[in-house]
Amino acid sequence: MYLRPDEVARVLEKAGFEMDTLTPKIYGYRRGDNYVYVNREARMGRTALIIHPTLKEKSLNFAEPASEMKTCDHYTQFPLYLAGDNQEHYGIPHGFSSRIALERYLQGVFGG
Numbered sequence: 001m002y003l004r005p006d007e008v009a010r011v012l013e014k015a016g017f018e019m020d021t022l023t024p025k026i027y028g029y030r031r032g033d034n035y036v037y038v039n040r041e042a043r044m045g046r047t048a049l050i051i052h053p054t055l056k057e058k059s060l061n062f063a064e065p066a067s068e069m070k071t072c073d074h075y076t077q078f079p080l081y082l083a084g085d086n087q088e089h090y091g092i093p094h095g096f097s098s099r100i101a102l103e104r105y106l107q108g109v110f111g112g
Contacts, residue, residue: 051109053090069081
């Protein structure tokens with residue numbers, strides 16, 4: 001069982017991220033120069049946290065991604081996926097089975 005999107009959002013806020021975007025599909029969170037999305041459509045939570053593609057390699061030290069990538073036209077802070085037919089942005093999706101696992105991940109990838 002993975003954390004649901006609303007649970008991921010609460011952990012992000014506790015870690016100092018501030019929501020600056022809200023759509024039916026996503027929550028967008030910023031902390032300093034870092035930006036992440038919470039995929040509100042991830043009902044089971046497997047792809048609830050979406051990170052910027054440039055963090056993929058660093059992120060692998062702390063968690064395996066749920067899939068290679070996730071595209072969405074709402075990920076406007078992330079690069080466009082140029083291989084697709086649609087003008088969609090993409091990020092790297094992750095799911096976490098506990099708040100502690102997510103907190104450790106955030107600490108590892110984004111620091112204190």
